[in-house]
Amino acid sequence: MTESKGVENMEIKDEGIIKGIEQLSPDKIERVIQNVLKNETGARLKTYVDTCVHCGLCSEGCHYYLSRDKDPRFSPAGKVKQTMWEIMRKKGRVSPEFIRNAAIVAYTQCNLCKRCAMYCPFGIDIAYVISVMRRICHKLGVVPLYIQDTAHSHSVSFNQMWVKDDEWVDTLMWQEEEAQDEMENLRIPIDKEGANTLYSVIGPEPKYRAHLIYQAAVIMNAAGEDWTMPASPGWDNSDMCMFTGDLEMMERLKRKHFETAADLKVKRIVMGECGHAFRSVYDMGNRALGWKMPPIEVVHAIEYYHELFSRDRIKIKHKLDTPVTFHDPCNIVRGRGLHEMARSVVKATCKNFIEMTPNREHNYCCGAGGGVINCGPPFKDQRVESSKIKAEQLFAAKAEGAEIVIAPCHNCHGGLEDIIHHYGVDMELKFLGDIISELVELPE
Amino acid sequence: MYTVYSFVTGPLAWIAFIIFIAGSITRFAMLYSLARKKDGVVFQYMSLKFALRSILHWIIPFGATNMRKNPAMTIVTFLFHICLLLVPIFLFAHIVLWSENFSVSWISLPDWTADFMTLVVLGSCIFFFARRLVLDQVKYLTTWVDFAILIIVAAPFFTGFWAYHQWAGSDVMTIVHIVSGELMLAIIPFTKLFHMFLFPFTRGYIGSEFGAVRMAKDW
Numbered sequence: 001m002t003e004s005k006g007v008e009n010m011e012i013k014d015e016g017i018i019k020g021i022e023q024l025s026p027d028k029i030e031r032v033i034q035n036v037l038k039n040e041t042g043a044r045l046k047t048y049v050d051t052c053v054h055c056g057l058c059s060e061g062c063h064y065y066l067s068r069d070k071d072p073r074f075s076p077a078g079k080v081k082q083t084m085w086e087i088m089r090k091k092g093r094v095s096p097e098f099i100r101n102a103a104i105v106a107y108t109q110c111n112l113c114k115r116c117a118m119y120c121p122f123g124i125d126i127a128y129v130i131s132v133m134r135r136i137c138h139k140l141g142v143v144p145l146y147i148q149d150t151a152h153s154h155s156v157s158f159n160q161m162w163v164k165d166d167e168w169v170d171t172l173m174w175q176e177e178e179a180q181d182e183m184e185n186l187r188i189p190i191d192k193e194g195a196n197t198l199y200s201v202i203g204p205e206p207k208y209r210a211h212l213i214y215q216a217a218v219i220m221n222a223a224g225e226d227w228t229m230p231a232s233p234g235w236d237n238s239d240m241c242m243f244t245g246d247l248e249m250m251e252r253l254k255r256k257h258f259e260t261a262a263d264l265k266v267k268r269i270v271m272g273e274c275g276h277a278f279r280s281v282y283d284m285g286n287r288a289l290g291w292k293m294p295p296i297e298v299v300h301a302i303e304y305y306h307e308l309f310s311r312d313r314i315k316i317k318h319k320l321d322t323p324v325t326f327h328d329p330c331n332i333v334r335g336r337g338l339h340e341m342a343r344s345v346v347k348a349t350c351k352n353f354i355e356m357t358p359n360r361e362h363n364y365c366c367g368a369g370g371g372v373i374n375c376g377p378p379f380k381d382q383r384v385e386s387s388k389i390k391a392e393q394l395f396a397a398k399a400e401g402a403e404i405v406i407a408p409c410h411n412c413h414g415g416l417e418d419i420i421h422h423y424g425v426d427m428e429l430k431f432l433g434d435i436i437s438e439l440v441e442l443p444e
Numbered sequence: 445m446y447t448v449y450s451f452v453t454g455p456l457a458w459i460a461f462i463i464f465i466a467g468s469i470t471r472f473a474m475l476y477s478l479a480r481k482k483d484g485v486v487f488q489y490m491s492l493k494f495a496l497r498s499i500l501h502w503i504i505p506f507g508a509t510n511m512r513k514n515p516a517m518t519i520v521t522f523l524f525h526i527c528l529l530l531v532p533i534f535l536f537a538h539i540v541l542w543s544e545n546f547s548v549s550w551i552s553l554p555d556w557t558a559d560f561m562t563l564v565v566l567g568s569c570i571f572f573f574a575r576r577l578v579l580d581q582v583k584y585l586t587t588w589v590d591f592a593i594l595i596i597v598a599a600p601f602f603t604g605f606w607a608y609h610q611w612a613g614s615d616v617m618t619i620v621h622i623v624s625g626e627l628m629l630a631i632i633p634f635t636k637l638f639h640m641f642l643f644p645f646t647r648g649y650i651g652s653e654f655g656a657v658r659m660a661k662d663w
Contacts, residue, residue, distance in 0.1 A: 042482025043475045044649075051642045054590050056575075056582035060513050065581070072584030081585060118662050119510040121502060122643060123650030283657065292488055293657075337659030361660050362509060 014378040016145030017103050023141060024096040032139045033092030041132055048124045049088055052077060058126065061119030063364045064109055067388035074386070076116035076126040079105050083133040103142045106133040108379045109386070112243070112370035113330035118361060127370075131245070138245030146376025150240040153203070155249050158233035158256050160203030160240055169231050171206040175214040179221075183442050186221045188213070191264065192228035197299075198266040199229050200257065202238035202274045202410055209410075215437035216272060219305075222440045223313045227270070234260025237271050239280035243371030247288060254285030261296045268297040270304045273431045275331035275409035276369060283335060300332055302408055305432055306341040309348045316349060316439040323352035324430075325394075325402035327416065328363035329409035342432075346406060349435050356397040364390045366407070368415025384422045387415065391423035404428045406435070445615060452622045453541070460626035467633030468641060491652040498651020499644055501663040508663035517575075524568035527561040528597070532625070534558070537608070555608075562605045569598040593635055599624035 037045075059065045059075035068074045073082065083102045087094055094102075112127040120126070137143060143151070153162045163171075169190065176188040189195065199220065205212050220227050229235060234256045241249035261269050271277060278300050286294045299307075308314045326346050332338045339360040346353050358364065367387035372379070394405065394416075405420075405427050407413055416429055479486055501507040511518040532538060536552040543549040553561070573594055576586040603621035607614045632638055654662035 043479035044483045044486060046478070047475060047642055047646060050636065051639045051646055053636050053639055054576075054582065054585035054587070055517075056579060056585055057510055057514065057517070059581040060510055070581065072581040075581050075584070077585050078581070117650050117654075118508075121508075121510075122639065122646040123498065123502075123648075123662060124646060125650055125653075287485060334654070334660050335658050339660075361662075 012104055012108075012378055012382075014104075014144050014375070016143050016148050017100060020103075020137075020140065020142030021096045021100050024099060026093065026095060029094060029096065029099060029140065030092040033087055033094075033136055036132070036136050036139060037088070037092065040135065045084070045088075045129065045132055048126075048129055049080070049084060051122050052080070052120075052124055053122075055121070058116045058120045058124075061116035063111075063113075063115070063367065063389050064386045066364075067386045067390070074109060076110075076120070079110055080126060080129050084129050087133075087136070099137065099140060099142055102133055103137045103144070106130050106137060107144050107147065107244075108372055108375050108382065110370060111330070111365045111367065111372050113365040114334050115330070115362070115365065118334075134243070135245035135247065143244050144375040144379070146378075147240055147244055147371050147374040150203075150374055151244045151246050151249065154239070154241050154253055155246075158253065159236035160238045161207040163203060163206050163236075165232065168206055168235060171210055172213065172229055175210055175217060179214045179217050183218060183221055186217055188217050189228045191231045194265045195228035196226040196267050197228070198261045198264055198269045199227050199271070200235055200237040200261075200269055200277075201229075201272045202277050203236045204238070204410060205272065212272060212431065212433060215431075215433045218437045218442075219308070219314065219433065219440060222442055223308050224443070228264060228266065230260045230264065232260070237269075237277040237281055238274065239277060239285060240371060240374055242280050242284050243276070243374070250280065250285055251288045254280060254289055257281065257285075258289075258295050266296070268299055269294075270299045271301060273301040273408040273410065273433055275329040275335070276371075276411055279331040279335050283331075300336065300338060301433065302332060302338045302342045302345060305345045305436060309345060314436070315441040316436070317441050318439065319348075320350045320404075320435055320439065321352070322350075322403050322428075323354055323401045324350045324404040324406050325354045325356045325397040326359075327356070327366065327405055327407040327412055328360055329407065329412045330363075330365055330369055332409065333363065334361050342408060345432055345436075349432070349439060350406075352401070354397055354400045354402040356393050356402070358393075364393055366390065366409075366412040366415030367419065368411045369409075373411055373414045373418075380418065383415075384418050387419045388423075390416075391419050391425055394419065394425045394427060395423075398425065398427055402427065404430055406430050406432060408432050445619075448619055449622075452619055452626070456623070456626055460630045463630040464632055467630075468638070471633045471638060472641065486649055489652050489657060490649060491656045494652045494655025495644070495648030496651075497655055498662050499647050502647055516571075520568050520571050523564050524572075527564045527568075531558050531561050531565065531601070535604075559605070559608065562601050565601045566598055566605070569594055569601075589635070593631075593637065596624070596628050596631065597637075600628055 058077050062076050064074040072078045082105050110130045112130060114127045116126050117123055150160045153160055172188050172190060179186045199216060237257055239250055239253050241253060281298050282294055328339050367383055367390060372383055405416060407416055408431060413429060420427055505518060505522045506512050534553045535558050536555060539549050539552045576582050576590060600621055603617050603624055607618040607621050650662055654660050
């Protein structure tokens with residue numbers, strides 16, 4: 001287990017926030033807030049804030065609240081109280097100290113997972129309200145350092161991890177070569193115009209988890225997919241700008257991604273096992289660009305695997321014996337209802353499947369999403385501390401026999417890994433792709 | 445006393461109803477035009493089918509997970525809202541007033557039922573009040589306005605109950621009853637009580653997002 005300081009007494013030392021606050025004056029804060037409220041929000045925000053009857057029923061919905069001994073400051077409405085209520089009541093006349101706390105709350109104590117929207121009797125979208133707070137913080141220049149760095153990377157390189165253009169192509173060719181040891185004729189077709197499917201991944205894949213590209217290539221080749229990956233920027237579907245509140249940059253990223261697919265004249269985009277990128281492509285980014293639904297069909301890895309199994313496009317050698325449980329990621333379950341498809345893929349590949357409780361739409365968040373894990377080391381202890389309820393949920397699944405947690409989302413992996421390590425849950429963590437690529441029958 | 449009575453049942457009642465109706469229409473119109481200007485997204489994604497699906501789940505007792513997690517709150521909330529709406533409209537004494545002044549009438553609740561329902565409203569208000577004092581997650585959110593609204597809502601029921609039973613000073617209580625009822629009506633457009641009109645829209649919108657875009661349940 002990792003050492004963890006008591007959260008209460010832990011002073012958060014984040015250079016992005018500290019330096020950002022130093023630049024602020026009450027006048028500047030008021031001007032920026034007025035600007036955001038007047039130009040970027042409307043009846044929706046007003047209705048949400050004015051309709052809340054302070055009943056506290058949203059509390060049950062939040063894993064922070066449940067994990068932090070029901071401290072009311074961590075309840076969804078409690079977080080709105082510390083941010084937008086006060087701001088709207090005072091019409092933006094708040095102190096730099098207020099913004100410091102509001103930034104910490106908005107960026108690191110809410111995963112924007114929208115579970116609370118299912119617990120509020122009015123269906124108030126608190127994640128939206130917190131996003132407005134983040135937008136204000138972004139415009140004030142008060143953003144946690146680590147996530148701001150990824151946003152900078154996005155704006156410089158169009159990918160999240162400062163991956164250089166040649167490194168990207170080099171990684172694809174390297175993974176192709178690696179995979180050819182297993183499957184001689186395997187190819188990762190780069191920039192193949194007119195391919196049926198464009199496969200896009202998130203920046204951290206080439207940076208830290210290159211083997212996932214290998215695995216995707218194995219599955220695509222086994223399925224005989226007519227696919228391609230782009231050679232130039234636009235290959236990264238991730239989007240930390242969406243979470244920092246840099247909405248202009250979010251639009252540029254999504255435009256680049258969609259245009260890359262359009263330039264290659266593909267029919268659809270299949271994306272890897274990532275949740276936030278799906279939210280960005282399917283929900284936030286497309287809307288910001290004026291598309292009600294994505295301009296090109298976007299298929300999440302779960303849907304894709306489901307298609308492969310249901311149409312008999314791949315076969316597996318045998319099912320996995322080890323008992324597994326499944327973690328429902330917010331962005332593709334509450335964000336796209338893929339929970340039943342995911343279960344059918346799990347059942348197609350694993351012999352023993354054990355549900356964790358609660359599950360599906362009601363699953364507890366991994367604690368990492370919404371950009372929280374991307375705020376980095378200064379917030380790690382409090383993040384893991386805020387996932388106690390998740391650890392309990394995992395322990396319960398383990399007690400029923402589950403040894404592997406399947407989580408089809410990168411952020412969830414990051415979050416769950418820390419939870420498993422810190423609380424000593426001792427379970428193995430896998431992507432669906434890990435299992436499928438290992439078990440898939442390769443063509444002769 | 446009679447002059448005061450005719451004032452509160454005459455001009456003051458008109459004023460209260462006008463403030464309630466005109467205020468509600470104005471607030472609604474302002475929100476609508478602001479939404480048209482700023483929240484195009486709401487109109488794009490609103491779906492009647494999924495809005496109704498969500499509303500239905502949330503107006504049926506125990507129709508949502510969270511209601512099952514808080515059974516006492518669920519029972520009290522439903523009883524409270526039902527009684528709060530029905531008693532003023534179907535009370536025999538109120539219908540008599542409508543009948544005398546506008547020659548319209550409709551079926552009424554038996555007096556003993558209305559009496560019991562009034563006690564339910566008052567009991568619920570005490571429950572909500574206590575909740576705000578006792579439960580940390582509610583206490584943290586509560587402001588003096590929340591208490592004030594609760595008192596304003598309870599007042600016409602408390603005074604009405606008193607007046608109906610002809611307890612000491614029931615003449616004065618009747619006047620207080622009428623004024624407090626008018627006060628409650630008049631503050632609806634300007635307070636959180638306006639949630640009675642906004643509920644179908646907030647619930648309907650999240651229901652539409654969850655149903656049509658996210659393809660997930662929201663209850």
